[in-house]
Amino acid sequence: MERLTTRTVDAGGVKIGGDNPIVIQSMTNTDTKDVESTVGQIKRLVAAGCELVRVAVPDKESARALKRIRALSPVPLVADIHFDYNLALAALDAGIDKLRINPGTIGAKALKAVVTAAVSQQVPVRIGVNSGSIHRDYRHLSRIDALVKSARYYCEAIESMGCKDLVVSLKSSSVLETYRATEQFALGNDYPIHLGVTEAGTVRSSTIKSSIGIGALLLQGIGDTLRVSVTGPPESEIPIAIGILRALGLRPGVEIISCPTCGRSGYDVAKAAQEVEAHLSRVDLPLKIAVMGCVVNGPGEGRHADFGIAFGPSEGVLFQKGEVVQKMPNGELPAALLKLIDIETRRSEV
Numbered sequence: 001m002e003r004l005t006t007r008t009v010d011a012g013g014v015k016i017g018g019d020n021p022i023v024i025q026s027m028t029n030t031d032t033k034d035v036e037s038t039v040g041q042i043k044r045l046v047a048a049g050c051e052l053v054r055v056a057v058p059d060k061e062s063a064r065a066l067k068r069i070r071a072l073s074p075v076p077l078v079a080d081i082h083f084d085y086n087l088a089l090a091a092l093d094a095g096i097d098k099l100r101i102n103p104g105t106i107g108a109k110a111l112k113a114v115v116t117a118a119v120s121q122q123v124p125v126r127i128g129v130n131s132g133s134i135h136r137d138y139r140h141l142s143r144i145d146a147l148v149k150s151a152r153y154y155c156e157a158i159e160s161m162g163c164k165d166l167v168v169s170l171k172s173s174s175v176l177e178t179y180r181a182t183e184q185f186a187l188g189n190d191y192p193i194h195l196g197v198t199e200a201g202t203v204r205s206s207t208i209k210s211s212i213g214i215g216a217l218l219l220q221g222i223g224d225t226l227r228v229s230v231t232g233p234p235e236s237e238i239p240i241a242i243g244i245l246r247a248l249g250l251r252p253g254v255e256i257i258s259c260p261t262c263g264r265s266g267y268d269v270a271k272a273a274q275e276v277e278a279h280l281s282r283v284d285l286p287l288k289i290a291v292m293g294c295v296v297n298g299p300g301e302g303r304h305a306d307f308g309i310a311f312g313p314s315e316g317v318l319f320q321k322g323e324v325v326q327k328m329p330n331g332e333l334p335a336a337l338l339k340l341i342d343i344e345t346r347r348s349e350v
C-alpha cells in the first residue's frame, strides 16, 4: 500500500510521518495529578503496544505533575491542552515531547506564545480540529468543509509563526465526516496526519467505527499516527489499533483465519480459535494461522495459511502450507499447533 508523502516530525524520538511506521497512540484517563496512577496506566498502555501517550493537562497541579510523569514514562508524552495557554507553556517547561492544542480554544496572541515556545524547544505541535474548534469564519459551512478550512487556516497561521513540525487531525464522531474531511485535507499538503474517529463509543461501537473510518483512510495511504477512541479503559484501545494495522498489512503480526463453522463442524472451533489467538497476540511475525471446523474442507480452505488445524468428528489434522503434518484427537490440536509454530519460527530465526 503506497502511503501519501508527508514530512517527518520527531516527538521525543518517536518519528511521525515520512516512511516511518504508523504510530499507535492513546490517552490516559487517570487524574494527571496522581503521578503513580498515571504512570501505572502509561506503563500498561506501553505493555499493550502503545507508542506515544497523551496526558490531559486541565490545571496547574497537573502541569506540575508532568515533570515527574515524564521522568518515569517509558515512552514520549503528549500534553493535551485546551483554553489556558499557560498550561501549554508549563507543559513545555516540564519536558513534554509534543503538544496537542485546539487552536480554536486559544486566542491568537496566546497561540503565538505557545508556538514560539514549542519551536524554541523543538517540540512538535498537533493541531486537533473537531466540531468544537471550527473557526468562526467557517461556521456557516457544512461540517466537512468547515473542518477542512479550519485546519488549513490554523496550519497556515501556525506555520507563519515559524512552526513546521505540525501534525494535524480532523475528527468527528461521524465516520463519514471524519473520512471525508481528513481525505480532503490530506490530499492537499504534506502534514503528517493523526487519524481517529472521536467519541466513538464503547469497545464494540468503536471497533466498528474506527475500523471503517481509520481503515478507509489507511487504505488510501493517509495516516501517520492513530488513536482508537474507546469509552472505557484506554488499554482496550490498543488491540483494536494493532488489529486495524495488521488487517491492512501495515504492521507485522499473526493473522488468524478461522472459519465461521457450519453443519460439518463437530468441535468448539470458536474456543480453539480464541485460545490460539490469545497465545499469539504479541507475536509480531507475519504469519497466517488457520483454525478450521472440518477436515473435509479445512486444509483446502486454509491452504494459504502457514500453519493450521482442522477438526474432524473425533480426530483432526495439523497442517503446514496445506500439507497434513499429523493426525490426532481434536482436543490435542490447539496445543500441537502452538508447539509446531514455536519450533518452526525458532528454526527460521537460527
Ligand code: SF4
Pocket (backbone or CB within 6 Å): 259, 260, 261, 262, 263, 264, 265, 292, 293, 294, 295, 296, 297, 298, 301
Ligand atoms: S471449514 Fe468446514 S466447518 Fe468450516 S465453514 Fe468450511 S465447510 Fe464448514
